Amino acid sequence: MFAFVLRRLAFGVSLILFATTLTFFLVYSDSSTIARNILGENASRAQVEARAAELGLDRPLLVQFLDWLRSAVTGDLGTSYFTTESVSAILVTRAPVTLSIVLGGVLVTALLSVALGMLAAVRRGWIDRAVQVLSVTGMSLPNFWVGLMLVVLFAVTWQLFPATGYVSPDLSVTGWLASIALPVAALALSGVAAATQQVRGAVIDVLEADYIRTLRSRGLSERSILFRHALKNAASPGLTVLSLQFIGLLGGAIVIEKVFALPGLGSTAVESTIQGDIPVLLGVVAVTVVIVVVVNLVIDLANGWVNPKVTIR
Amino acid sequence: METRMKGTRTRRAVAMAVAVATLTAAGCTSQGGAAGDGGGDEGDALVVGARVDNNSFDPADLEIGNRVQYWQPVYDTLLRLSPEAEPEPNLATEWSYNEDQTVLTLQLRDDVTFTDGEPFDGEAVKANIEHIKAGTGQNQFMVAGIDEVVVNSETEVELRLSEPVPALLSYLAWVGGVMASPAALDSGDIAQEPVGSGPYVFDAEASTPATKYVYTRNEDYWNPDLYPYDSVEVRPMSDITPTVNALKTGQIDAALLTPAVAEEAESAGVTVDTLAVAWAGLIIADREGKVVPELADPRVRQAINHAFDREAMVEFILSGYGAPTSQVFSTSSEAYDAALDDAYSYDPDKARQLLEDAGVGDFTITLPQWDGPWNDLFPIISDQLGKVGITVKYKQIPPDQAIAEVLSGRYPVAFFPLASASAWQDLQTWVTPEAPWNMLGAQDPELDRLIEAAQMAPAEEQPEAFQEVNRWLVEQAWFAPLFRPDQVFGTTEGTATTMQAQNAVPSLWSFQPDQG
Numbered sequence: 001m002f003a004f005v006l007r008r009l010a011f012g013v014s015l016i017l018f019a020t021t022l023t024f025f026l027v028y029s030d031s032s033t034i035a036r037n038i039l040g041e042n043a044s045r046a047q048v049e050a051r052a053a054e055l056g057l058d059r060p061l062l063v064q065f066l067d068w069l070r071s072a073v074t075g076d077l078g079t080s081y082f083t084t085e086s087v088s089a090i091l092v093t094r095a096p097v098t099l100s101i102v103l104g105g106v107l108v109t110a111l112l113s114v115a116l117g118m119l120a121a122v123r124r125g126w127i128d129r130a131v132q133v134l135s136v137t138g139m140s141l142p143n144f145w146v147g148l149m150l151v152v153l154f155a156v157t158w159q160l161f162p163a164t165g166y167v168s169p170d171l172s173v174t175g176w177l178a179s180i181a182l183p184v185a186a187l188a189l190s191g192v193a194a195a196t197q198q199v200r201g202a203v204i205d206v207l208e209a210d211y212i213r214t215l216r217s218r219g220l221s222e223r224s225i226l227f228r229h230a231l232k233n234a235a236s237p238g239l240t241v242l243s244l245q246f247i248g249l250l251g252g253a254i255v256i257e258k259v260f261a262l263p264g265l266g267s268t269a270v271e272s273t274i275q276g277d278i279p280v281l282l283g284v285v286a287v288t289v290v291i292v293v294v295v296n297l298v299i300d301l302a303n304g305w306v307n308p309k310v311t312i313r
Numbered sequence: 314m315e316t317r318m319k320g321t322r323t324r325r326a327v328a329m330a331v332a333v334a335t336l337t338a339a340g341c342t343s344q345g346g347a348a349g350d351g352g353g354d355e356g357d358a359l360v361v362g363a364r365v366d367n368n369s370f371d372p373a374d375l376e377i378g379n380r381v382q383y384w385q386p387v388y389d390t391l392l393r394l395s396p397e398a399e400p401e402p403n404l405a406t407e408w409s410y411n412e413d414q415t416v417l418t419l420q421l422r423d424d425v426t427f428t429d430g431e432p433f434d435g436e437a438v439k440a441n442i443e444h445i446k447a448g449t450g451q452n453q454f455m456v457a458g459i460d461e462v463v464v465n466s467e468t469e470v471e472l473r474l475s476e477p478v479p480a481l482l483s484y485l486a487w488v489g490g491v492m493a494s495p496a497a498l499d500s501g502d503i504a505q506e507p508v509g510s511g512p513y514v515f516d517a518e519a520s521t522p523a524t525k526y527v528y529t530r531n532e533d534y535w536n537p538d539l540y541p542y543d544s545v546e547v548r549p550m551s552d553i554t555p556t557v558n559a560l561k562t563g564q565i566d567a568a569l570l571t572p573a574v575a576e577e578a579e580s581a582g583v584t585v586d587t588l589a590v591a592w593a594g595l596i597i598a599d600r601e602g603k604v605v606p607e608l609a610d611p612r613v614r615q616a617i618n619h620a621f622d623r624e625a626m627v628e629f630i631l632s633g634y635g636a637p638t639s640q641v642f643s644t645s646s647e648a649y650d651a652a653l654d655d656a657y658s659y660d661p662d663k664a665r666q667l668l669e670d671a672g673v674g675d676f677t678i679t680l681p682q683w684d685g686p687w688n689d690l691f692p693i694i695s696d697q698l699g700k701v702g703i704t705v706k707y708k709q710i711p712p713d714q715a716i717a718e719v720l721s722g723r724y725p726v727a728f729f730p731l732a733s734a735s736a737w738q739d740l741q742t743w744v745t746p747e748a749p750w751n752m753l754g755a756q757d758p759e760l761d762r763l764i765e766a767a768q769m770a771p772a773e774e775q776p777e778a779f780q781e782v783n784r785w786l787v788e789q790a791w792f793a794p795l796f797r798p799d800q801v802f803g804t805t806e807g808t809a810t811t812m813q814a815q816n817a818v819p820s821l822w823s824f825q826p827d828q829g
Contacts, residue, residue, distance in 0.1 A: 029711070029714055033713070033718075036716055039450070039451040040451045041716050041729075041750075042452075042742050043451040044749055050449045054449055082368055083369065089522075093524070155558060156558060156561050156581075162564060163559055163564060164558055165525075165564065166524060258551075258552050258555075259555065261551075268523070274712065276713055
């Protein structure tokens, strides 16, 4: 178990190194473009060159990257070219926004997909068909469209939730819940649709297994069979789907953050890419990889916990 | 709100219902509390949406355009511009030029203190101008022409120039005249912690970068009547859809919009103000025929101008929010001449005739093209030029490199929208041989003479002299301007504002609660 965690962490570190290296060399355009984007259209060529030199952008590309890497290892992720804010400070304010909506999305997905998937698997008949139709419909609706529709209905027309913005839970817990409600709903819809199908399939498989028949013949109640035995065995594929969903939702967050003007990692990634704000972008990539690795690790451990048949080595 | 209550007896459903009810209540609370409530009563908060995030509070790096929204609450400027762009007193109460316009003497207020307790005086003016001069910010040009700041007394300074700078008064009303506490300039923290003498104080505790910037009233401000709001909040919103939604729901009181959403906002009760501060069109950079020899002949450049149906473009591209034009200067510029707006009519026959007169057969020009708000315009440009015998080839460039690429000097002609400020600033940016937007460094002795005459002219004769320059530029067709797009600015019920000539958004003092 300890070796497993260690191996996973080592893998995470190499993934961060790989992703940031790739990002740096793919996104870096040239020093004058970055300086021009910072200074704007009216700056003279001399000013652009002066700013590029000030930021050290005139040094060889490899030197710049190794310099960043050296600082990053010591925990200094540098400062934004555009706002002179430290990248760590930027990440500290942006990561909770994305985590709020993505973890919220995963939670809603887990609760609803287990409830709906089990309902469809146990009751079958028209309920099953209805759930399947809803799933397919849910999967085919794009996130941003769902987001826009939720805003039109719940924010503009009925004024129940704020249309944009993020409130930190430090300031107000209810305000935070209200600010993430619609983004979470928009994000969770496709997740619920996909995961429900998986849960349904897994539960049906388990319910048709021999040992369930054995349990039934012993006179165990349906409720006990379902919750104590079937669900536990169906949980493993469910958790795997959920970990995949998490990564999918992290991607979906980019669009959703734009729709709701949320200052999260997604919108920061988009803006820093457009501007060429390399230190910020590298910071976002690094922290995103960390989040993905940690979440996968946690889900793997949870998988081992709910289902002892899964051995973690 | 309808809550599905099938199987209500299960605890989970009850818990969910409670959660939804809590969220709904929370949503209602935060609606009312977070924004300036749209009521606009005196003493309220003014909540403004901004198209871009703040970059820096360091005066050396401040920007005009949308970013004035972040620094106008904290910093006073030496002068102020009226909505029509006329210089008005602010920290400097009076000003006068010497005879050859190389020394500007300013009289300063004696009752102003920075929020850290430092006094505002002649030394502070000197420290600030020298600070901006020493920086590499894009508006450094606003003070570049000031050779020396001589402090005559606490309340009088002289700005000594190497040669006349006709736009200097306007520069002193923007970034060139921003006054920060000299102690704060030296502290090294000013990029994040501004210290000025403005009507508000930046509240770093209540602010979250990229989310909201909060400013509370400076209780010791010398001119409080100009600013009726108790606090100001600026919320960065880069996308137009959330901006419109935030306006519709009263989360914000004001924001810059786009022509595409103007009607939708108006139908939701948002007041829409418009003003044209930019022009969009072709910069015919290769006026000397270095890349495409045909472009050296003014008749060829005039032909390009006659090829465009500008009225149709305004209707189709701007949804009517704008005006066709053949000149590059905005209506508030000293160089503006109304007669030049329709100097080039839509006349493909005349265009073909001009090309024939110039002895030019069909030829090809390459323009840069990038994904973005002008996607619909690029095919129209190539279509209309194609109809008079000029083939347009586009080179696709990444949107993040658009400005750098257009300015690279690789293209004989390029489309771009450019904001027009004062005539002198515009000439320095687009026309003079060193101007960044004169990408191939074109120069003409007659133009040089006209520009110098305008620079040296006494103030009262300057508008006519600048208009002379404008007429020459139109006649020689250095540009093929297409239209002046309107800036569309939205305010909610209870908030009123006046558009600011030569800037993307209104100035902070233009916002007032609207009692009517």
